[in-house]
Amino acid sequence: SYSSYFGRYTVNAGEGHVTHHLEGSLNPDGAGSDYQRFYTFEDDSLILQPPPSEDGSRSYITWERLPALPESELTDTHRRLFGFYRVESVSRETSEGESVPADQYETAYIIYAPSGHMSVHLMRPGRQTYAGDEPTADEALHVIDTYGSYFGPFSINEDEGYLVHHRIGNENPNQTGTDAQRFYELTDTHLNLMPPASADDEGREIQSTIRWARITE
Numbered sequence: 001s002y003s004s005y006f007g008r009y010t011v012n013a014g015e016g017h018v019t020h021h022l023e024g025s026l027n028p029d030g031a032g033s034d035y036q037r038f039y040t041f042e043d044d045s046l047i048l049q050p051p052p053s054e055d056g057s058r059s060y061i062t063w064e065r066l067p068a069l070p071e072s073e074l075t076d077t078h079r080r081l082f083g084f085y086r087v088e089s090v091s092r093e094t095s096e097g098e099s100v101p102a103d104q105y106e107t108a109y110i111i112y113a114p115s116g117h118m119s120v121h122l123m124r125p126g127r128q129t130y131a132g133d134e135p136t137a138d139e140a141l142h143v144i145d146t147y148g149s150y151f152g153p154f155s156i157n158e159d160e161g162y163l164v165h166h167r168i169g170n171e172n173p174n175q176t177g178t179d180a181q182r183f184y185e186l187t188d189t190h191l192n193l194m195p196p197a198s199a200d201d202e203g204r205e206i207q208s209t210i211r212w213a214r215i216t217e
Contacts, residue, residue: 024106047061085109092207117154123146150170165180182195192210
């Protein structure tokens with residue numbers, strides 16, 4: 001009941017189609033695939049059409065372009081934050097500054113759009129394709145344990161130095177409709193995001209940090 005993938009795209013204006021080059025996907029069988037979509041524009045809408053199915057039927061997805069936030073609502077952080085970022089590292093340390101092991105991502109992207117919306121895709125290394133056409137229970141569990149994705153509006157609290165991701169959709173349905181607080185450190189080239197510190201199994205307070213490198217101006 002949830003679909004998610006990410007990667008680069010190319011446009012063939014002469015033939016009127018865009019191709020999504022999947023770097024990663026919730027479905028591990030999709031990673032590395034190319035998805036072709038014919039496109040048309042109507043006012044503020046983008047209509048994407050996959051190739052016809054085997055029986056000749058066609059499907060269309062209409063996307064509405066969202067307006068940018070009003071200038072009156074923009075903070076300095078908004079203007080500096082908008083853009084695309086790729087994961088660089090994940091780190092964890094105790095309140096005493098001791099470094100502790102942290103699971104890394106194979107690849108991940110986070111996007112902050114001028115409309116005031118964000119999305120994130122997180123993929124762990126070592127994901128395996130399905131042995132058959134459909135995943136077994138163990139394969140399905142591995143899929144959701146090694147991939148994360150959510151999206152929604154975001155807000156900024158500059159005075160206290162944190163963002164809030166208002167998750168209207170989430171690969172984990174239990175987190176749909178919840179807010180994710182992230183303290184931030186922002187430079188021209190990098191974004192550090194830190195959830196509130198939490199206790200580990202030994203009772204130590206652990207602070208995690210995901211470091212993102214900007215990939216767009």
